[in-house]
Amino acid sequence: MKPIYMDNNATTACDPAVVEAMLPFFTEQFGNASSIHSFGAQVGKALKEARGRVQTLLGAAHDSEIVFTSCGTESDSTAILSAIKAQPERRTIITTVVEHPAILTLCDQLEKEGYVVHKLKVNKKGRVDLDEYKSLLGQFGDRVAIVSVMWANNETGTLFPVEEMAEMAHEKGIMFHTDAVQAVGKLPIDLKSTRIDMLSLSGHKLHAPKGIGVLYLRRNTRFRPLLRGGHQERGRRAGTENSASIVGLGVACELAMAHMEAENTVVKRLRDRLERGILGKVPNAFVNGDTLYRLPNTASIAFEYVEGEGILLMLNKQGIAASSGSACTSGSLEPSHVMRAMGIPYTAAHGTIRFSLSRYNTEEEVDRVIAAVPPVIAQLRKLSPYWSGEGPVPNPEQAFQPEYA
Amino acid sequence: MWDYSEKVREHFFNPRNSGPLENANGTGDVGSIKCGDALRLMLKVNPETEIIEDAHFQTFGCGSAIASSSALTEIIKGKTLDEALQVSNQDIADYLDGLPPEKMHCSVMGREALQAAVANYRGEVWSDDHEEGDLVCKCFAIDAVMIEDTIRANGLKTREEVTNYTKAGGGCSACHEKIEDVLIAVNGRLYSSEPKPNKAPANLPSESPVKPKLTNYQRIRKIEDTLEAIRPMLQRDHGDVTLIEVDGKKIYVALSGACQGCQMEAATLGGIQHKLVEALGELVQVLPVGAMAHN
Known part of the structure; x- marks a missing residue:
C-alpha cells in the first residue's frame, strides 16, 4: 500500500513543477548571476523573477526586501544577531517560551554572553498574554533590541497575534521579527500592511527544496549582515546564489498562492475529519493547542498513558508517517518544551502525536489513518502500567509511582 | 528514526510476557515519568527454590524500553534470584543485539527494576543511586x-x-x-x-607532592596490582584483561573473552584507565594491544 505522509510541518515533498523548473539550473543554466556574459545574465533574470514571486506571496512592498538565505535557521540567526549588532546599546531580547530551537538555542547562547532574554509564557492553550507583553515593553522600552515571536507554532499549529504584537513594539520604537516558517504558504500574509520588520521563511516547508530560506527585511530597517563578502543580495547576504533552489522557491511560492484557499478549506476539512475520527474512537485523548486559532493543516493529539515513539513505530510499520511531541534521546530529556510550557501532564505530553497534512493528502488516506490509530493505542495501553482493561487504572498517578520519578 | 536492531524491533512489536501477573510475589516499579520511561516488573518466585517461575512487565516508554523489558523477562525466567541478580544491563543490551547509545538507559532501567523486584520479594527496601x-x-x-x-x-x-x-x-x-x-x-x-611541555604537572590534584616517585619496577608492580583488582569484575562478565607493555605514559593491555570486540570495549578501557590514573597518581593512557602495531 502507498505510504501516507502526514509530517508536513517537518518537511514537505518538492512539488513536481518545482523540480522541473529547477532542473535547467543544474545543466545549461549553470552561470553565476554576477557574471557579465550571457550565461550569467539569464540566471540573473530568473532570480529576479523568483524574488518577485516570493514578494507576492509575502505581500512585501519591494522585491529588494527579499533576502535569500540557506534556511529558516539562518534567517532567524541573521535577524536576531543583526538587531543586537546594529543597536549595541540595546541588550534585551523579548521572545516566547515556545519558539523553535533556532531562536531559543541562540537566545540561550546570547544570555551566556550577557544579553537579557525575556521569554513570554503561554497558557494551557498555548496563547501568550498580551498584557504581560505590554508591561515588558513598557518596563524595558529602549533597552529592547528586538522582539521575536513565531507566527505559528510548529508542534500545535497555534497562531500568535504577531501583527498586533508588531504594532505594539513599533509604538515603542522596537524592532519586530517573526519566525513564520510554518505560516508562510498556509495563511494569507500581507507584510506591507503590517509593522513586521523581519520575517523568516523556509523553502522546504512549502514544497520547495531544502537548503533555501528567505529573510524578509523591511526597507529602512537597520541591518548588519551575518555573512560578509561579495555583493550578492545587495551585500546583505554574501555568497553565490543557490540559483536552482531560488528558482524552485519562486515556483513553490506561486503554487502556494494558487492553493491558499484550498489549504484553508480542503486541507482544513481533512484535518478536522482526522481529529474527529480519532477522538471519536480513542478514549483518553485530546487535542493540544488553540483549536480556534491555529494552522489549518496541524493536529496535535495527546494519547494519555502511552509514549509517542511506540506509536510512531507501529504507525510506521503500516506506512503512516507522523511525528511525536517528545523525543526520548537521553535519560533526562523532558518531553517537548512546548507541551511543558502549556502545562500538559507528562503522561499525556509523552504520548502526543502531531499529524501535519498538505494539499497532497486525500480523504482516503485520512480514513486509513483513522482506522489505524485506535488499535495501535489500544495495543500500547495494554503494555502500560497506567492502564487496565478498558480504561486507566483508578488514580493512575498514585497507582504507579516508579522510583526516581 | 532510531537505528534499532532487528531483535529490538521484534521484541517491541511482539513483546513477551507483557501485562499484569497473577499471584506475583515480587514487584519493582522504576523509571521516571518526566523522562518518559517507566517500568513495572512482576516476579513469581518459588519460595522453596527461589527460582523465578514467571516474570511479566508493564512499560510506559519508547520502543527500546519496551524491548528491553521484554528481553529482561525472557532472560531471568527459570533463574534463581541470585543468578538473576548477576544479569547486567549490558547482558540485556547484548540479548537485543545492542542498543543505540542514547537508549542504553533503557537496559539500565531493566536491571534496576530487577533489583527493586527482588528487594520487594525479600522484604528489603531498595534505594537507587540513579x-x-x-x-x-x-x-x-x-x-x-x-x-x-x-x-x-x-x-x-x-x-x-x-x-x-x-x-x-x-x-x-x-x-x-x-x-x-x-x-x-x-x-x-x-x-x-x-x-605544558616537560613541566611537572604539579597543579594536578591527583599528583600529590608528598607522594614519592615510583621506580620503574614499583610502577609496573602497581599497574599489575591495579589490573588484578579489576579482573574479577571483568571475569563476572566473562571477560578478562592482561598487561602487555608499559611505554612511558602509554599502557597497552589485551582484552579477552567477552570484552574482546564488545561494543563497550572503549568504555571498559576508559574504566581501567580511570583506576590506573588514581592508583599511579599520574595521567596515563590505556590502549588496546592492537594500537601498538600502529605506533
Missing part, C-alpha cells in the same frame, strides 16, 4: 551528571582532563563545547588547556 543527566558524549554514552561528578571528585580543570578521566569527548569531538559548559558550571570559569 542519576542521569543530558547525554553529552554520544560516542561513549557519557552524560552530564557523570562528567560533573568526575570533575568535582578529581578537581578537573580542562576538557582534556575530562576526556582522560571519563572518555567523554574522546571520539568524534563534537561535544567539546558541551564539556566546556559543564566545566564552567562546576568551576565557575574555564581554565586554559595550554600544553
